[in-house]
Amino acid sequence: MSTAAPRILVIEDSLMLIRPLCRMVNKQGFVAVPVTSMAEVRQALADDPRFMAAVADYCLPDAPNGEVLPLLLENRIPTVVLTAHNDMQTRERVLCMPVVDYIPKESPSAFEYVMKMLRRIRINPGIKVLVVDDSQAVRQFLRLQLERHLYQVLEAADAEEALGILRHESGIKLVLTDHDMPGMDGVRMTSTVRRFLDHTRLAIIGISGSQDPTMTARFIKAGADDYLQKPFNYEEFFCRVTRNVEFVENLQALQESANKDPLSGLSNRRHFFEQVASLRHNYSVAVLDIDLFKRINDGFGHDIGDQVICQTARLLESFFPDDIIARFGGEEFVILAQPLDAPDMLRQLDKLRRALANLSISTPLGDLRFTVSIGMAAAEEADISTLLKQADNYLYQAKHNGRNQVCGGIIDQTSDPASVASA
Ligand SMILES: Nc1nc2c(ncn2[C@@H]2O[C@H](COP(=O)(O)OP(=O)(O)OP(=O)(O)O)[C@@H](O)[C@H]2O)c(=O)[nH]1
The missing domain is CATH 3.40.50.2300 (Response regulator)
Structure with a gap:
């Protein structure tokens, strides 16, 4: 699908002004289409009328009294008017028309204000x-x-x-x-x-x-x-x-x-606990850790390590779209699923583990594959810190058993937790 930058019709007869104005428009991520007269505006509209907005000089050599404005508005183009005329009469005449705004050129921050208006025209429909x-x-x-x-x-x-x-x-x-x-x-x-x-x-x-x-x-x-x-x-x-x-x-x-971890876009640790605070008990918690991550950083560089973190985050989101997911730090992630369904959760975690193991990241040093270990704990009554501690113990067990596996179980508060492991 095309994601072309929105086009802005920039109408200004002064070459001194049109160049910096177009530069600023392009810097905002738009494509400036410069024109210097009413005739050129007609031509630009005939060529392709799809403009997100127009920045229009009120007075043009072939349209000295704002005649270009009705033409733009007929074409349903949101229009920001720039003008050297700062008299009340012109102002009233312009604002009688459904233009976006009227900005006197005399102000040193006029162009900045135009950019702000263009940004708003882009965002406001949402x-x-x-x-x-x-x-x-x-x-x-x-x-x-x-x-x-x-x-x-x-x-x-x-x-x-x-x-x-x-x-x-x-x-x-x-x-x-x-x-x-x-x-x-x-x-x-x-x-x-x-x-x-x-x-x-x-x-x-x-x-x-x-x-x-x-x-x-x-x-x-x-x-x-x-x-x-x-x-x-x-x-x-x-x-x-x-x-x-x-x-x-x-x-x-x-x-x-x-609230967000800037690298992965997931919730950070603090926000995770904030979200959990409003939940009732009865949930499963999983701690996921990328295996031998230090080796990935050492062998492929930190940027590739960062990519591994981000790809892991995206898969986590797609496997647990309705649950709370956070990056706790480094290469460690936490998933909190509600309501409690430990066997389902274990199965889903194992699917995630296999999907990550099948992922191939292409790097300048060749394709990279990696694995993860996951510990999961579920309980009807336990609080979040008990569950996290238990999930961490299961994670340790998964690492100890050779990595690339899920270990977990339901915590029975009265006896030792039963363990389920999948390789
Ligand atoms: N690229 C990258 N690396 C990070 C980031 N945060 C932490 N690390 C690195 O993650 C690595 C974690 O390594 P270790 O704790 O030794 O664990 P490991 O190599 O994954 O080994 P096991 O957990 O035993 O499988 C360290 O080298 C950290 O520098 C990050 O945001 N980006």
């Missing part, structure tokens, strides 16, 4: 925003504004409907809520949402036309991240929407990097 307002006209107005930036918009006519959507729909990163609604008001709805969705999952912006000077504080104290006083202008609206969505994204990225 982000859901929920608009909560009892007025259909207001919901429709907010929907149109948000769709300029390509967000997926959901609507709720009151707090009850909004809470239902938030409980069942995943991927909502932002809620825009009115305050005065029949039934539960926006402030109460915000504090209810915060009981089950924290700031890492969702940002909330309160919106109200009320003249009550305490409204901002009431929303923020209830758990909102921001507040907009009606009427607001389009640019302020988007600055706040973008800032709040980015805030959630940054928190999620931080959380992800705190």
Whole structure:
């Protein structure tokens, strides 16, 4: 399948500007298609109209009054307008059209802002925003504004409907809520949402036309991240929407990097224990260790050793898609499966062991094969540390018996554990 980089139509008649602009666009991982006039825009659209977005100069030699904008919008191309005209009239004229944004060239950070907008146009179609307002006209107005930036918009006519959507729909990163609604008001709805969705999952912006000077504080104290006083202008609206969505994204990225092992992408040890804490007893735990890994590093180099770790992680995920898998460190992995079914787990672990032994990694020094040893323990009542210790004992047994095998059993708290071994 083709994974071609998205194309961006860059429309600018100044050669001084178009070169650095295209360079920046390409650096973001897009393909810039430079054109310098309205005639060239027509030609580019006739050649291939599939552009992810356009960065358009408002004033072109053959289209001095923004005539290029309706042409781009007719072709449904999200358009960021760059202009040297920073007067109110031009600004109003441009923002009357459903462009993404209007950026004066005079600002030294104008190009940076354009890049940020392009990144958002790429990401926003995957982000859901929920608009909560009892007025259909207001919901429709907010929907149109948000769709300029390509967000997926959901609507709720009151707090009850909004809470239902938030409980069942995943991927909502932002809620825009009115305050005065029949039934539960926006402030109460915000504090209810915060009981089950924290700031890492969702940002909330309160919106109200009320003249009550305490409204901002009431929303923020209830758990909102921001507040907009009606009427607001389009640019302020988007600055706040973008800032709040980015805030959630940054928190999620931080959380992800705190929880994940950067090499394999699996959970790290700390996150493993965090996940396990919320589980009831009655599970199986397996500890997997790559055999003679030091030899792989010494013989093929650390980069190939890293590849072995990553390939092992991918197979682990495919054999245990619904379970908790973590890289504990070095060449050691842990799998926690629930509910307890020790014989099934042993069989699945042995299939995994054989699949890994059959894997061949091609390296500059020839094909590499490797094996793993696995220890597994299951119990109805034992806590995680007892199980891990027992699984580790079984792992030691597997290594001691010659490696490339699974050893494990069910822990009977009242007697010595029975052992099952498969070679
Ligand atoms: N490439 C790579 N090597 C690592 C990483 N973390 C730890 N290691 C290496 O893993 C090796 C582990 O070796 P040992 O603990 O001696 O175990 P082993 O060679 O697998 O021997 P057995 O466990 O007895 O089969 C050490 O050489 C570490 O340097 C990593 O992230 N990448």
